[in-house]
Amino acid sequence: MSKSLKVAAFLCAVMMVLASCGGKTGQKQTARTGSDTEADKTLKLMFPQMIEREGSTIKGGTFVYGFVYDTPWKGVFNTFLYQDNPTYEVMRPRIGKFMTDGPNHEIKDSYCVMTFDREAKTATYHINEKLTWSDGVPVTAEDIIFVYECVGHPDYTGVRYDSDYENVVGMVEYHKGEAKTISGVKKIDDKTVEVTFKNFFPGILWGAGITYDAEPYHYLKDIPLTEMASHDRVRKTPLSCGPFVINSMVEGDILEYVPNPYWYGRKIAIDKLIIKRIAPTSAAAAIKAGEVDAVQFKADLYDQFVELDDEGKTVFDENGKPKMKVDNIDIVGNIENTYTYIGFKFGTWNKEKEMCEMFPDGGKFKDKALRQAIGYAMDNDGINAIYYHGLRVTANSFITPYHPGFYDVSRKGYSYDPDKAKQLLDKAGYKDVDGDGYRETPDGKPLKINFMFMSGSDVSAPIANYYIQNWKDVGLNVALNDGRLIEFNAFYDKLQDDDPTVEMYSAAWGVGSNPEPTGLYGKVAQFxxxxxxxxxxxxxxxxxxxxxxxxxxxxxxxYRDWDENILEEAPAIPTAYRMKLYAVNKRTKSWDQQFVTDWDWCDLALISEKPAVNMMK
Incomplete structure (x- = not known):
């Protein structure tokens, strides 16, 4: 769920409202590698973070963005109701950059400027005077207040109501139905909203308790909140205040965007933006044939575009660049704001108390030694080398390199050490009593662990089996839930619903711009x-x-103390940081994946009427 299920956003504020999408200067930029970034401490960036090509921009044209995924997106096009990352990714042109982040992912001015007053414990939204919904209605204070009132409403069943929102004055009373409004959320004028907090802490400067998107009050106000996620105004005809608006769709598979006629920012060069879902098995052929102008692809497709040696490592040319197998694309990449992890189930979500409750007996993973042993038994380095060609590295922390100010490169984490895993299990009393090759619990009972793993790529099954073999090597009996991989939507439904068959699972978090971890690991966090x-x-x-x-x-x-404790307690085991890679057709004018950039969807442009087609064999 990467920025999908995003926990908090951004930091601090500047006083100027930009009159354009992100405030780009228009100066030409050259391709950069990651050699001067903190990211190099853990992952060598073999590709530039952005490209801008020579050539004049053509007028109009259709830009096609391929979304590589094996199942349709859910299509809840609303920033406080969506729960799946695919939906977030495909609706980004609709959202645009309501707020952007600075060098440390702090809140920065864009369509909305934030100002903060620590003494008064307030954060104030200043909405750009020119920002307008795609039906011609201006974006106003009511659109910000509407988000707060929906997230805090007693009928809200989404996942964003948490302790950060409870820190807003009057939110708890409103959520309990004891107040008709949120006393700490006040309209100052049509373009200004002031939010007062009980406790003003640093996370607020990163967006804790702040909505980083608006939703159209005038368009949605008459829809009951319990019906909103399924309503046509959310699923089929959502409004936009970003550069593009949805014109038509094939639900879950294709979105046709056209420029928002009321967009006030930088002039949009293209006539249409089409986002279409491509099955992973068809992605390489679509890229080579020029059927898409840009696509994010996973490491399992890497060998379709870059030459590898017999060990699966990247082959470099005489200039030290990866040797390409195709000539119609460039690859742009950077570290994702994501980490993969193995999680253990300890309890359930109490809907009435709105907090996590652990199993009375502690559950199957009550013994810390068992959890730690599972971590040390995992050969993540091997998986990264074999299946990801070095495009991932073993994670050593719950804080990612995406937050260089908080990430500790020296942290050891859980490296592959099966002998240590065996020692931990032996000392804790997990021994093979009956001689079947698998360990029993300390009280002599059989120990079998259900492991839920997601489908989605050709390497999903081999990786799951690799892990299962790792655990077998130290005497742990682990098997896939129902003996199969689980599709994305069903996977997260099972997790969020606390399906009793789920005991251990492999998943990923998109951590958002706010490094503060309460929203993922606090006791009142539904995440x-x-x-x-x-x-x-x-x-x-x-x-x-x-x-x-x-x-x-x-x-x-x-942050260091928190990270050290959670690594020791091991309620989850971080497994990998990964690179996000984009194949960009050579008719695309620019593509930017730098951590800090003002580039946005409104900057899409083409330098050729026809896409480049691969001519290499």
């Missing part, structure tokens, strides 16, 4: 899918969110 509750964890999270954490040194140490 805490492990349902893990730990007193020391709560204490350390409280330090991160305390007033003391405005001090940079204190804040950095608080």
């Amino acid at each position: 805490n899918l492990e349902r893990w509750v730990n007193d020391k964890n709560e204490e350390l999270l409280a330090k991160i969110t305390s007033g003391d954490a405005f001090d940079e040194a204190f804040r950095a140490q608080a």
